[in-house]
Amino acid sequence: MPDGLVAALVMPGIGWLVAAALAAGVVYGFAGFGAALIFMPVAARVATPEVAVAAFSVSAVGSAITMLPKTWPACDKRATGLMIAAAAVTMPLGVMLLTRLPEVPLRWAICIIVAITLAAVVSGWKLRLSDAAGPRLGIGAAAGVVGGSTGLLGPVVILVTLAGGGQAARMRANLATFLTTVTLVLLPALWWQGVLPPPVLWAGLILLPIYMAGTLIGQRLFQPGAERLYRGIAYAVVAGAVVLGLPV
Known part of the structure; x- marks a missing residue:
C-alpha cells in the first residue's frame, strides 16, 4: 500500500471529511452549487485550510463525469465561459494567499464569506447585469x-446568479458548469505551489467516489419546477455548515 494512502487513511478527521464530502455531493447534485459551502467550513475544523482546499478539489473532479455532461448544454455558454476564463487567470494569486496567510483567519474568512453570501441571497437582494x-x-x-x-x-458567482433571478434549472446549469470547470483548472495551480503532496492527493481520491455518489443522489432529488423547495433546502444546509465551521 502506498505510503501516501496510508497517511491519508490515518489522517485526523478523515471520517468528518468523508461525511462532509457525501453531504456536499448531495447538495451540489441537487442545487448545482453549495458543495464547497458545505465541505469547507466542516473540513476547516479537522484539517488545515490547505489540506481542505486541495482534498476537496481532487474529489470534485467527479463532477466532470456526474454533472458537466448534463449542465453544459443548458447553461449560458457566453456568460459562463467569460467567468471561467477570468477565474483561471486570478486563481494562482488566490492559491499564493492560501499558502501564506495564517490558518485561523482563513477559517474565519471561509465562514464569513459563506454567511454573507447566504444572507444577501436570502434577503431577496436583486442584481441586474448588462450583457x-x-x-x-x-x-x-x-x-x-x-x-x-x-x-x-462559488460565493461571488452564486450571489450574482441567484440575485439575478431566473428559472431554477437555468441557474443550476450555469452555476454547476462554472464550478465544475474552475475546480479542474484549480488543481494545476495547487500542484504548482506545492499544495498537493501525496497524502492530500490520496485523501482527495478517497473522497472522490463518495462525492460522486452524493451528486448522483442529489440529481435524482432535483425537481425543475420546485423553485421554493430548491432554494429553501440549499439555504438551510449552507446555514448549518456555517455554524459547524465556526473556529470557536
Whole structure:
C-alpha cells in the first residue's frame, strides 16, 4: 500500500471529511452549487485550510463525469465561459494567499464569506447585469481570488446568479458548469505551489467516489419546477455548515 494512502487513511478527521464530502455531493447534485459551502467550513475544523482546499478539489473532479455532461448544454455558454476564463487567470494569486496567510483567519474568512453570501441571497437582494463582457470578467476574476485562497469558488458567482433571478434549472446549469470547470483548472495551480503532496492527493481520491455518489443522489432529488423547495433546502444546509465551521 502506498505510503501516501496510508497517511491519508490515518489522517485526523478523515471520517468528518468523508461525511462532509457525501453531504456536499448531495447538495451540489441537487442545487448545482453549495458543495464547497458545505465541505469547507466542516473540513476547516479537522484539517488545515490547505489540506481542505486541495482534498476537496481532487474529489470534485467527479463532477466532470456526474454533472458537466448534463449542465453544459443548458447553461449560458457566453456568460459562463467569460467567468471561467477570468477565474483561471486570478486563481494562482488566490492559491499564493492560501499558502501564506495564517490558518485561523482563513477559517474565519471561509465562514464569513459563506454567511454573507447566504444572507444577501436570502434577503431577496436583486442584481441586474448588462450583457457586456466586463461585468462577467470582473465576477470571474473575483471568484478566482476568493476560490484559490479559501476553496470557495462559488460565493461571488452564486450571489450574482441567484440575485439575478431566473428559472431554477437555468441557474443550476450555469452555476454547476462554472464550478465544475474552475475546480479542474484549480488543481494545476495547487500542484504548482506545492499544495498537493501525496497524502492530500490520496485523501482527495478517497473522497472522490463518495462525492460522486452524493451528486448522483442529489440529481435524482432535483425537481425543475420546485423553485421554493430548491432554494429553501440549499439555504438551510449552507446555514448549518456555517455554524459547524465556526473556529470557536
